[in-house]
Amino acid sequence: MDNLKIIGSEEWCVFNELGIPAIKARVDSGAKTSSIQATNIKIVSKGGQEWVKFEVSPLQENRSIAIECQARLIARRMVKSSSGISEERLVIKTPITLGDATFDIELTLANRDTMEFRMLLGREALNERFIVNPAVNYQLQSFEDKEINTFYAPYFKEKTGLKIALLASNPNLYSNKRIVEAAEARGHEIHFLNVEQAYMKLDAHSPEIRYRGGIILKEYDAVIPRIKPSVTFYGCALIRQFNNLGVYCQNSAEAITQSRDKLFASQLFSNHDIHIPITGFAKSPMDTKDLIKMVNGAPLIIKLLESTQGKGVVLAETNKAAESVINAFKSVNTNILVQEFIKEANGQDIRCFVVNGRVVASMQRQAQKGEFRANIHQGGKASIIKITADEKKLALKAAKVLNLAVAGVDIIRSNKGPLLLEVNSSPGLEGIENATGKDIANAMIMAIEKRLKFTN
Structure with missing residues (x-):
């Protein structure tokens, strides 16, 4: 026992044969086998033996560094994770250096993105x-940040473009994939960040945003927020935190919040002389009859305040039906707007896509037969349209009032002229790009470049 060295709860490890000059490990005597973070794992044949090729990102806070490694496969082993889930892992054997001691060690190759450390000893x-x-750390050897930077200097990429975060929920959506493609095509580094996998540290001296696995999100130049309605509150909190860290957010948290509050947005539009269909709002069922009368009676539109993509929007064709629906919603304390029905629109509306004070594309949407509202998510058809000067002016003014750099502005044509229906702060790209042939994703990236005064 007297010959045994003291090791701390965290230690720096070196793997010379794998080409890893330093990786921080959590020392865990409760785990039998050591493990290391590995991605892009491939089994290959070499000299009649099975070998494993894989990549290791040794720095917890830097996913851009990936070291290509290879070692002989010695086993496949069922391992139970800390969450109690068993999985098969590949096992290799390689020399490890801890301080002045070097010896062979077995390592399982694991996805440790959700873990605090890239390695477990x-x-x-x-x-x-x-x-x-367990009360001490780094008893065998310690590296300063300067040394770590020197070790990994060959792996650091020279920055030639902007570093952009796409803050959303689903990387497979058409709009998100197009934005990533457009950013990469223009030479930028872009990362998809899932809203619900990011979290923040509020501190006057060192505020942070971290990502699952403890990765500190830093050095971003811009954030493109595409927040789905169900995570508006949390998404906007993250956007404010990015803004506090000095990162440009293409749409601000305040602008998104305002656009999602249909009542508040309608009040802002009225206050800025933006014409909308006559809209009513009341709390008590005692006022329902007058509310219906106020918007010129049935047929009329009833909208949930939290509705999106045409969901939660009802057409009441008679006063009696309208009264029943309105009172039903009120009985369960659901906030609604009551709005006049523009019959002459014939189920058509116009979507204008605004980027940095410019309408970059516009399309007309036609509701499918039997529907009263155009919505391409529910079978409506889209086609290119040339908007009038008044419609363009209305779209730009609506986006400006909400302070949105990127907005989908929905307009309806009426006998009184163009009327504003609503403004979407995370407008989809698929329908309008397909209908118009315009590269809107590229326009969004170019707008960020212009805002940040970036030139290639």
Whole structure:
């Protein structure tokens, strides 16, 4: 026992044969086998033996560094994770250096993105070599940030473009994939960040935003927020935190919040002389009859305040039906707007896509037969349209009032002229790009470049 060295709860490890000059490990005597973060794992044949090629991102806070490694496969082993889930892992054997000691170690290759450390040092590596003192760290060797930067200098990419975060929920959506394609085509580095996998540290001295696995999100130049309605509150909190860290957000949290509050947005539009269909709002069922009368009676539109993409929008064709629906919603404390029905629109509306004070594309949407409202998410058809000067002016003014750099502005043509229906702060790209042939994703990226005064 007297010959055993003291090891801390965290230690720096070196793997010379794998080409890893330094990786921080959590020392865990409760785990039998050690493991290391590995991605892009491939089994290959080499000299009649099975070998494994894989990549290691050794720095927890930097996913852009990936070291290509290879080692002989010695086993496949069922391993139970800390969450109790068993999975098969590949096992390799390679020399490890801890301080002045070098010896062979077995490593399982694992996805440790959700873990705090890129490596776990288990008890097989500790037996008859070390005694663990969990109260201390880095007893065998310690590296300063300057040394780590020197080790990994060959792997750091020279920055030639902007570093952009796409803050959304689904990387497979057409709009999100197009934005990533457009950013990369213009030479920028872009990362998809899932809203619900990011979290923040509120502190006067060192505020942070972190991503699942403890990755600190830093050095971003811009954030493109595409927040779905169900995570508006949390998404906007993250946007404010990015803004506090000095990152440009293409749409601000305040602008998104205003656009999602249909009542508040309608009040802003009225206050800025933007014409909308006559709209009513009331709390008590005692006022329902007058509310219906106020918007010129049935047929009329009833909208949930939280509705999106045409969901939660009802056409009441008679006063009696309208009264029943309105009172039903009120009985369960659901906030609604009551709005006049523009019959002459014939189920058509116009979507104008605004980017930085310019209408970059516009399309006409036609409701499918039997529907009263155009919505391409529900079978409506889209076609290119040339908007009038008044419609263009209305779209730009609506986006400006809400302070949105990117907006989908919906307009309806009436006998009184163009009327504003609503403004979407995360407008979809698929329908309008397909209908118009315009590269809107590219326009969004170019707008960020212009705002940040970036030139290639």
